[in-house]
Amino acid sequence: MMMEMRVIVIDDAEINVMLLCRLLGKLDQCCAVSFTEPERALQWCAENVPDLVLVDFMMPRMNGVEFISAFRKIPSCVDIPILMITANDETAVRYDALEAGANDFLIKPVDKVEFLARSKNMLALRKNQRLLENRAAWLDSEVQKATAEIKAREQETVLRLSKAADSRDPETGAHILRMANYSKLIGANMGLSESQQQILLDAAPMHDIGKVGIPDHILLKPGKLSPEEFTIMKTHATLGYQILAGSQSEIVQTGAQIALSHHEKYDGSGYPQGLVGNAIPLFARIVAVADVFDALTSERPYKSAWPLEKAVEFLREGSGQHFDPVCVDAFLLDWDKVLEIRERYKDDKNELGGLGSF
Template identity: 40%
Template sequence: MEKVIKILIVDDEPFNVNLMDKLVRKAIKRSFSIFDFKITKTVSPTEALESIKSSPPHLLITDIMMPEIDGYQLIKEVRKLYNMEELKIIVVTSLEDRDSRIRALLAGANDYTVKPVDAVEFPIRIMNNIKLIENYLLLKDRTLLLENAVKEATKEIREREREIIFRLAEATEYKDAFTGNHIHRVAEYCKLIAEGYGCDKSFIESIYIASPLHDIGKIAIPEKILGKPGKLTQEEFEIMKKHTIYGANLLKGTKIPLLQFAQKVALYHHEKWNGKGYPEGLKEKEIPLEARITAIADVFDALTSVRPYKKAFPFEKAMEIIKEEIGKSFDPELATIFIEEEKEVYKIYKTFSSLKGEVEDATV
């Protein structure tokens, strides 16, 4: 919280500056403020404007009739930088006519009084403005505290959502002992592709948290199919394909944006760029972006991982297969990003491949 209220006094007559300084100090003593105060004085409006640009006061007290630039212009320049709540302006001038008052107020002054200043009235005006400044600073501080509290609460909710989603995704892996760190690697690969594609922060965070649920529908697939050591029959494969629909149905109807995001990933991550995927045979950009990204991550990780029906492909061979499928299974732009980030892909591949025998080693 700001603890010092800054006041700037501007008048081309040193006598007036010193007089107002004394009356301002008198007002400060009577205000019983919880804030400290710093008073700056100048006879140059140009110098005052430069000072305001670099270190704005909370209260500006200015004359109108001054050389270099007059008070009207000074007020207008200040108002280009700060609004009437951020910086209070009191005009003190010998101009008593109504037009001058209206002109000053239209320029952005908060208050207006005439010279010679009244030794009783002027400090009261200062005290009133100090109270307004205090209220503004206290409200600003409370607003900032509230914003920070909301940010922390939102962060905590997102962390809880992430943990719940990862644990839910891990429940699928209990049925498939060969998947190991699959969901963690897929999440990292998805994040890498999304960042390379220039997705916004919200999308990147969502795909990182939601992509582990891409295979949640496998909960409904019989274990004898999931763990079959050989090639699936056509009938078994048709059953396996239904995990996309089962997963989408499991997540359908939620009002939670993150799970709505995950629902599309679960349903469409086996669609192919050429339209030969499943369950709906979507093609190209008919397939949601989150699913197109997850498809690359999921296939690459499946290639480099041990499965009941196959050994893990070496890293370099898996990258070659991704290249071969550009424009067929995968979005060309997204797959190219993945290939170009080969060194980062390899880091993820090694970092999350801690389970013995889970992946085949390779060098890049």
């Protein structure tokens, strides 16, 4: 594999720089970059990564050891090989250079054969290092691809599982798409991170998964439920949690939390646990707003859709009682996007489409 190797040469004597660069020209795929001022060399290294550094010890203003210390502080240059060239054979200088980060030494006057051999060996080590770095980057890319594929399959499974519950419910598939995107929008307006918003988008469709365990004569009843029937209907929150709890998937774990708590009310009058205020999990508080708004504004065989203004009024009136006021405000903060989601995921489209992103 052909790979150009960049070597920087630092020496305050122009003649020494020229001689070293000429010698480096004898090495294959070697490109020499020279400096007579170590400060300029450091500036170059801050923007470029060399493959080998040849630095003289005795230089004005900044000697070789000082240069090496500064060079090693550049994050991308921590492992770059350094060959220090010095006329000083004192062990103290060598110890200081090794402590600063030098890898090898050459004593002046430089022997050409030794110089080329040492440079060639150090460049070979650097080349192997670069190959390993490239391999690691490739492996990381492959892992990311595989993870993305797993995530996509997980999202599809979650969506189809949510659709299975919806198939027994008079709600439509577009409902779960709208309420999931409404939930993500609320999360975004509340300042949640991109990863939290994505988890919310993926997990929100599972909110009513427990309805698979509700008898048809109750689930599909067009009229008002009796107190006994409503008691059974309320069990869908606990059933949903039981179906989803214990999963190794973060998305499904979040879905379990939402399924259990999205019917809790901010004032404590909800079910199944009667949680109050911030004791209700945040994602469940968010989904409660998104779910109710979409249910109110959607037409069903047994009811007409509410006008948007009436649904907004309902949310505002329920703020602090049914709903978390912060979640209500976040939902209404970007009304244009609410309308955009509503238009994109109409009831007659996207029955099995992706959850999208806003």
